[in-house]
Amino acid sequence: MSGTIAAKPLTVGAFAPYGEVLEASGAPDYMINAGLCGRYHDRARPETDPEGEVALSIGRSDAISLPLTLKMMERHPDGSQAFVPMNGTRFLVIVAADENGVPGRPEAFLTNGTQGIQYKRNCWHGVLAPLEGPADFLIVDRIGPGNNLEEHHLAAPYTITAE
Numbered sequence: 001m002s003g004t005i006a007a008k009p010l011t012v013g014a015f016a017p018y019g020e021v022l023e024a025s026g027a028p029d030y031m032i033n034a035g036l037c038g039r040y041h042d043r044a045r046p047e048t049d050p051e052g053e054v055a056l057s058i059g060r061s062d063a064i065s066l067p068l069t070l071k072m073m074e075r076h077p078d079g080s081q082a083f084v085p086m087n088g089t090r091f092l093v094i095v096a097a098d099e100n101g102v103p104g105r106p107e108a109f110l111t112n113g114t115q116g117i118q119y120k121r122n123c124w125h126g127v128l129a130p131l132e133g134p135a136d137f138l139i140v141d142r143i144g145p146g147n148n149l150e151e152h153h154l155a156a157p158y159t160i161t162a163e
């Protein structure tokens with residue numbers, strides 16, 4: 001399979017099969033700090049295997065060019081992975097269901113600059129793809145022994161567009 005895939009706006013519901021959207025939308029779950037801060041509580045829980053630990057890192061990424069030619073998708077069998085922009089950078093989020101050990105047809109989403117995401121453990125995804133850069137992202141994922149990266153090189157590339 002190949003072809004052109006148009007990115008859709010990222011929403012909690014559309015992304016649910018693949019992971020969580022981290023955003024402060026609607027009313028907060030509760031207030032903290034004497035009413036100074038609204039907390040959007042427990043929006044995602046990092047996951048790791050027993051041998052790993054969850055760590056916070058920073059990624060400083062150059063921008064991708066649109067349209068994006070998607071040639072490879074990856075997944076992390078031992079843990080979840082989250083990306084949160086530190087300066088409001090929009091980014092492409094490309095995911096796919098697993099079909100007998102390889103990614104199916106991808107879906108692409110475009111964040112609005114106020115959103116982060118967490119990929120479920122072992123979810124097929126494209127690598128971080130900011131629309132502007134260099135851009136800094138908080139990365140929350142599994143560190144530890146073993147190879148927590150499986151790459152799949154697509155037999156035919158997809159063209160990802162974003163209006």
Ligand SMILES: NC(=O)N[C@@H](O)C(=O)O
Pocket residue numbers: 074081125126127128139
């Ligand atoms: N390796 C890393 O931190 N990033 C990739 O896994 C990615 O999904 O961009």
Ligand code: NI
Pocket residue numbers: 074075076081125127
């Ligand atoms: Ni990854």
